[in-house]
Amino acid sequence: MTGLTRRGFLALMPLAAAGCATSGSTVPGAPRIDPIYYQMYAAIPGEPFPVPAVDLSRMDPRLLRQEVPYPGSAAPGTIIVDPGARYLYLLLEGGRAIRYGVGVGREEAFNFQGEATIARKAEWPSWTPTPDMIAREPDRYGPYRDGLPGGLDNPLGARALYLYQGGRDTYYRLHGTNEPWSIGRKVSSGCVRLLNQDIIDLYQRVPVGSRVVVLSAGFGV
Secondary structure: OOOOOHHHHHHHOOOOOOOOOOOOOOOOOOOOOOOHHHHHOOOEOOOOOOEOOOOHHHOOHHHOOEEEEOOOOOOOOOEEEEOOOOEEEEEOOOOEEEEEEOEEEOOHHHOOOEEEEEEEEEEOOOEOOOHHHHHHOHHHHHHHOOOEOOOOOOOOOOEEEEEEEOOEEEEEEEEEEOOHHHOOOEEEOOOEEEEHHHHHHHHHHOOOOOEEEEOOOOOOO
16 A cells, blocks of 8 residues: 555545554554554544544555545546445546445345435434345344434444435445444445445535446446
8 A cells, every 4th residue: 555645644634533543553464554544543532422443453454545546537526336346436636536445235236336316414324224124134134123323333333325316215325334344345235334434534525416326346447
């Protein structure tokens, strides 16, 4: 992973949390993580539910937020999700993008593909499993058929962006997670999950009405 410049770091942290650690990765033999990430992924105590720091020693550095070149032609402000590579891109001006690591659906059949619009945004959203989820795994999801309030035990994490297509809810979300280990893996029922620090960052960058393109799992950028 290439190191971040001070300017690039500040661009990635418009509302950076205070405090940081100074050590690198603590796992022997693991790729060294730029110490600047310890501030980027520090705890966020000012939220309604305190967001804990991410244990970066357990993270693949390539999945951490960074600005990268992007060769596509979509307009700045577009979000592009590449499930196969486990990346979400927010396109910037000048052929650049902010890249976030994501977790995706366990099976390709569960993953949304195509274009959608962010029609709603929510902080610490409530969550209700879909009827299909309850039918597939009644023991797991049945107890939550009436919904689960927002909080640290909620699978949508700190923020959610709701994807609509043709004015109708697709029931797919871009959302946070309280399971950092799941980033980079095929674990969800189809939604795209980000680290809570990353979904908070993305949430404040994109307005309602933003365009989202979800690629097929076999199509890389």
